[in-house]
Amino acid sequence: MLPSKRLCHIGPMPIPAIDGWFVVDDGVAHLLGTRCADCRTVHFPPQTGLCRNPRCSGEDLAETRLSRRGTVWSYTNACYPPPAPFAAAEPYTPVTLAAVELAEEGIVVLGQVKDMTVDDLHVGMELELTSGPLADGPEVWMWGRP
Amino acid sequence: MGQAMSVVVAGAGMHPWGKWGRPFVGYGVAAARAALRDAGLEWTDVQFLVGADTIRNGYPGFVAGATFAQALGWTGARIASCYAACASGAQALDIARTRILAGLCDVALVVGADSTPKGFFTPVGGDRPDDPDWLRFRLLGATNPAYFALYARRRMALYGSTPEDFAAVKVKNALAGSLNPNARYRATVTAEQVLASPMVADPLRLMDICATSDGGAAVVLVSPEYARRRGLDATVRIAAISTVTPSFPNTVLELPCFATDSTAAVPPPERTFRASIAHAAYEEAGLDPADLSFAEVYDLSTALELDWIEDVGLAPPGEADKLLRAGDTALGGRIPINPSGGLASFGEAIPAQALAQVCELTWQLRGTAGARQVVNARAGLAANQGLFGHGSAIIATV
Numbered sequence: 001m002l003p004s005k006r007l008c009h010i011g012p013m014p015i016p017a018i019d020g021w022f023v024v025d026d027g028v029a030h031l032l033g034t035r036c037a038d039c040r041t042v043h044f045p046p047q048t049g050l051c052r053n054p055r056c057s058g059e060d061l062a063e064t065r066l067s068r069r070g071t072v073w074s075y076t077n078a079c080y081p082p083p084a085p086f087a088a089a090e091p092y093t094p095v096t097l098a099a100v101e102l103a104e105e106g107i108v109v110l111g112q113v114k115d116m117t118v119d120d121l122h123v124g125m126e127l128e129l130t131s132g133p134l135a136d137g138p139e140v141w142m143w144g145r146p
Numbered sequence: 147m148g149q150a151m152s153v154v155v156a157g158a159g160m161h162p163w164g165k166w167g168r169p170f171v172g173y174g175v176a177a178a179r180a181a182l183r184d185a186g187l188e189w190t191d192v193q194f195l196v197g198a199d200t201i202r203n204g205y206p207g208f209v210a211g212a213t214f215a216q217a218l219g220w221t222g223a224r225i226a227s228c229y230a231a232c233a234s235g236a237q238a239l240d241i242a243r244t245r246i247l248a249g250l251c252d253v254a255l256v257v258g259a260d261s262t263p264k265g266f267f268t269p270v271g272g273d274r275p276d277d278p279d280w281l282r283f284r285l286l287g288a289t290n291p292a293y294f295a296l297y298a299r300r301r302m303a304l305y306g307s308t309p310e311d312f313a314a315v316k317v318k319n320a321l322a323g324s325l326n327p328n329a330r331y332r333a334t335v336t337a338e339q340v341l342a343s344p345m346v347a348d349p350l351r352l353m354d355i356c357a358t359s360d361g362g363a364a365v366v367l368v369s370p371e372y373a374r375r376r377g378l379d380a381t382v383r384i385a386a387i388s389t390v391t392p393s394f395p396n397t398v399l400e401l402p403c404f405a406t407d408s409t410a411a412v413p414p415p416e417r418t419f420r421a422s423i424a425h426a427a428y429e430e431a432g433l434d435p436a437d438l439s440f441a442e443v444y445d446l447s448t449a450l451e452l453d454w455i456e457d458v459g460l461a462p463p464g465e466a467d468k469l470l471r472a473g474d475t476a477l478g479g480r481i482p483i484n485p486s487g488g489l490a491s492f493g494e495a496i497p498a499q500a501l502a503q504v505c506e507l508t509w510q511l512r513g514t515a516g517a518r519q520v521v522n523a524r525a526g527l528a529a530n531q532g533l534f535g536h537g538s539a540i541i542a543t544v
């Protein structure tokens with residue numbers, strides 16, 4: 001068996017802050033959802049077991065990578081440090097959040113925005129998925145400049 | 147719903163909202179006694195008590211019905227307790243109404259009260275990586291105001307609402323609240339003060355966002371026949387209680403979710419969730435938005451009041467700002483919104499809030515709202531939404 005590509009990384013792999021919601025593959029971040037084999041509904045966070053479409057009895061939900069680019073549905077920031085269990089950086093700089101609409105999946109996904117402030121954003125602009133660390137280390141998906 | 151299927155609001159009572167720092171039970175009992183006094187009934191007349199739960203006050207909060215019944219003194223009355231986040235009061239009311247309509251009791255007391263910690267709501271303690279309400283804080287730092295701000299920014303982009311419009315909502319509600327002895331904030335404010343308050347979640351500033359409060363509210367429901375027999379004030383009737391859930395796919399990002407439902411397979415429903423909440427209430431009451439004299443809507447933020455005005459059908463999408471600017475939604479206007487002063491003047495006491503809205507409906511419809519009185523109030527609607535998909539809309543009529 002060939003060694004996984006991951007073993008070729010230099011340095012330790014960042015630890016994901018949550019298992020199974022996103023993957024960083026060769027430095028490229030992907031959100032992981034599940035898609036119903038029967039009705040094609042996409043679920044994020046990944047849903048297992050039953051499809052959420054009430055008119056579908058599908059139970060075959062397979063992992064799928066979501067589109068990496070979408071348009072901003074809305075955005076905001078946290079001017080004050082959010083409370084625990086969020087780990088706020090010290091000194092604190094406002095966390096920027098964006099809800100991004102993925103056209104193919106017909107879904108809006110919330111995430112932190114990397115290296116941008118609310119002044120850099122507007123509704124309808126394109127963002128691309130990336131990832132970045134929380135202040136206490138683990139990695140989370142983030143929206144960033146395409 | 148015809149009159150035969152309605153129940154009477156015989157009494158309404160509140161413990162003033164504030165940051166009193168005392169156990170929630172005391173606020174609930176004070177509100178319950180006030181509502182019973184208002185109805186002209188005794189606690190020993192009550193056959194069924196429903197408590198709206200609070201999740202931040204230990205075990206007694208999870209069994210609020212029993213907690214209030216024990217505090218008032220065990221009488222053998224049947225009880226129920228329920229939790230539906232901000233919609234808890236509406237669900238509690240619906241449970242009481244249903245038992246009366248089923249003929250299983252004649253007199254029901256519905257009570258909600260909360261004692262809240264300082265600052266914005268944080269998740270209940272402990273590591274719970276399977277709980278989206280914990281994860282949204284852990285992974286994103288997404289507080290409640292962050293979600294309100296997403297809606298506000300979206301509204302600005304879609305409809306051209308401005309921070310000045312949002313400030314005007316606060317000015318209007320603070321003026322109404324200054325006339326309400328149960329409100330926590332009694333001072334009037336200026337638009338300049340709102341616009342100079344610190345930014346919390348862009349574009350919302352501190353004075354755009356409702357605080358968390360202590361408070362208690364209670365309502366006595368009775369059957370029309372019982373009201374006649376005891377000679378109670380039967381002016382106000384509950385014409386509808388809507389507790390609908392969203393329809394798939396819900397395309398609005400709701401607290402505490404990370405994403406919307408997907409429209410890949412099923413197109414969005416005809417109405418958004420918030421619009422569907424009010425729609426179900428109108429259907430049940432056999433009324434239209436045009437029949438309303440006023441409305442209490444859940445102004446968690448100033449911007450959200452504008453969304454609600456459209457969601458409950460009082461303005462087409464994007465046109466609530468016009469009503470606001472014309473003074474239509476102020477006291478003395480064509481269709482006053484939040485004549486109580488709303489959450490802007492109260493702050494949120496979760497299990498009590500929907501019941502506080504019903505108290506305001508009751509006093510307005512009786513014509514006893516004093517300086518806040520809406521002229522010739524005939525029908526009022528109270529709308530709110532609890533996280534995790536809890537709808538709440540109540541219509542009361544004379």
Ligand SMILES: [Zn+2]
Pocket residue numbers: 036037038039040041051052053056057058
């Ligand atoms: Zn399906």
